[in-house]
Amino acid sequence: MKDRDIRPFFETLRAANPHPTTELEYTTTFELLAAVLLSAQATDVGVNRATRRLFPVANTPQALLDLGLEALEGYLGSINLYRTKARHLLATCRILLDEHGGEVPRTREALEALPGVGRKTANVVLNTAFGEAAMAVDTHILRVANRTGLAPGATPLAVERGLLARVPPEYLLDAHHWLLLLGRYTCQARLPRCWECPVAKWCGYQPKTPAPRRA
Template sequence: MPARNVRPFLEALEAHWPDAKTELVYSDVYTLLVSVVLSAQATDISVNKATGPLFKVAATPQAIVNLGVEGVGRYIKSIGLWQGKARNVVALSEILVAQHGGAVPHDRAALEALPGVGRKTANVVLNVAFGEPTIAVDTHLFRLGNRTGLAPGSTPRAVEDQLLKRIPPDMLMHAHHWLILQGRYICKARLPECWRCNAAPWCGLKLKSPPPAEKPPSSKLRGRMTPIAIEDR
């Protein structure tokens, strides 16, 4: 994607998603942190279904510690990798109580030192809770960065670095949300719905997919659109 196309591409996404925000349901920084940890390789919908009942009985670090791994596990069994996530949520809560007075630190290094928290999760918390212009590269952003030519890279960190360089400073605060919603609902993993994408004129994808009534894209195009799972590292 040429540099001249970056701003109009993002402006088109902003126009389509003017109220873009995380779809995780949370009430404070701590419940946001727990929700993001649980969302690794899981949908926001599945996380919200589990955390609704969980947060009714335990919505603070000390309450989660008191509930214990087995207790937390009972609420999140519907989420993938729930055993490890239950251990991480309790362990990070213990650290918050012991080292941070029960508060979530506004510090990247301290966040990434917590069990189950990698760069992606830290970026989400720093952006959503603390208002920092960070970019959290999940599966959707990794795909869009490469597919559209906005920020090509072979790793999530490479895509993140490219996004930080190419996105205009005044758009960094919300760009992550525009991109994730676009990837989740329009520029989908197996077949992007280019016919209803208002950013298509500036997108670097050469073989745009046609509307369903038209001829489907070639097998070559489909083969380039295999989804890639991004773990939080």
């Protein structure tokens, strides 16, 4: 993607969705952290289905510890890798209580020190909960950044650095959500829906996918 195309690319995404946010359901910063931790290799829909049952029962570090591993696994059974995630979530709860007064820390280093929390999860929390211009690169954003030519890279970290360098400052806060939603619903892995993409004219992907023929 040419430098001159980046600003209209993001301006168009902002016009279509001025206030994007995560599709994970949460009401507190801890709920967001827990939901993002659970979402690794799982869909937001599946995580939301589980947390709609879990959070009304236990939605704080102490409440989850009181719930216990076996009961927690019962709530998370529909989520991929739920046993490992349940252990990580409870270990995270213990660290939050012991080292952070039960609060979610606001630094990348402290977040990444939590069990089951990697760079992507930390970036989501920093961006969505604390308003930092962090770029959480998942499979959707990795694909969109490469396919459009916006920030080509072989690894999430390379793409993250490329996006932080190329996205204009006024779009950085929301860029993660715009790119994720673009990849989830339009620039899909198997067949990019170029014929209905609002930013196709600035995208470097060729050849563009034509609209399907009507029967």
